[in-house]
Amino acid sequence: MAVTTPPYASDALAEGTVDAVVIGGGAAGLNGALILARSRRSVVVIDSGSPRNAPAEAMHGFIVLDGTPPSEILRRGREQVRQYGGRVVFGEVVSTESAAPSADGDLRFTVTLADGRRVTARRILVATGLTDVLPEVPGLAEHWGHSVVNCPYCHGWEVRDEPVGILATGAASIGHAFLFRQLTEDLTYFTHGTDLDEDSRARFAARGIRVIDTPVTEVVNDEDGALAGVRLADGQVVARRVLAVAAPMQARTQGLEGLGLPVQDLPKGRGFASGMAGTTEVPGVWVAGNATDLTAQVGASAAAGALAGADINSMLATADTDAALQGIAEGSPQGATG
Secondary structure, eight states: OOOOOOOOOOOOOOOSEEEEEEEOOSHHHHHHHHHHHHTTOOEEEEEOSOOTTTTOSOBOSSTTTTTBOHHHHHHHHHHHHHHTTOEEEEOOEEEEEEEOOOTTOOOEEEEEETTSOEEEEEEEEEOOOEEEOOOOOTTSGGGBTTTEEOOHHHHTGGGTTSOEEEEOOSTHHHHHHHHHHTTOSOEEEEOTTOOOOHHHHHHHHHTTOEEEOSOEEEEEEOTTSOEEEEEETTSOEEEOSEEEOOOOEEEOOTTOGGGOOOEEEETTEEEEOOOGGGBOSSTTEEEOGGGTOTTOOHHHHHHHHHHHHHHHHHHHHHHHHHHHHHHHHHHSHHHHHO
16 A cells, blocks of 8 residues: 655756665655765655655654644655755656766665656665565555554554454464454454464463354444444454554555565565665665565664665765775876886
């Protein structure tokens, strides 16, 4: 699912070569850009305007900012990046590729936007986030981020004591059920065609979790359009006010294919492979946030962006020094022969 946020004033795309392009304008991307901009690096954030948490009314689980609307966090983030000279450009990346290195051998990348604009960067930070792949149940998607939730830490308190249904998507939903059982005594587990072993059934019974094996065919709304329950294949309607779905998660890879970044299958989905501080197997490219850590909340994603930004700055400082030494060597007979 991808929801587009209201448009905002976009900066002009920088001309010439910039130190870093950050692809993705969420918590990870903006915090990475903030670190770089505060280090006096020229940085451009390319933001498609479709953050994963756009449907949510508030962000939770991040101290000090708990309860803040996601749109407000991003607004402040863009403002702070710009305060230090960074640029935030509203646009969609359609290709990112390696380019010919500079005369001193430093890396170069070309990032192309959907409208044809291009920018050249020395380094790339991928912070594109992910997409939640919801089950194809009619009526489910329209409640996503409100009465259909995924994270007990992001939304659990807000749905406490409600009649909650777990719409199973696979093995991950079993653990999901125990986390939501902590929040409500009225919990129903809809297997929805997935396997549920006898041990798990016994554990559910011990915690008072009702199990329904009849497939779910649609979400039912009340007369005001609020989620009222689910309809089963036998026609029965089971009343529920909230559905929790451990939806598989897929990193957003569009426009990045030219980089050849390795991806990996993870227990809850598929994301980019990365190492310490977001490094990747592709020299000059880092990745941070949900694009590589599928379960990271806003705080963890922002922290990962900061680590990646600092590492990029460090690598750029080394490259700058190497270039300066090379320039001195090429400019003097002693350096050229020494």
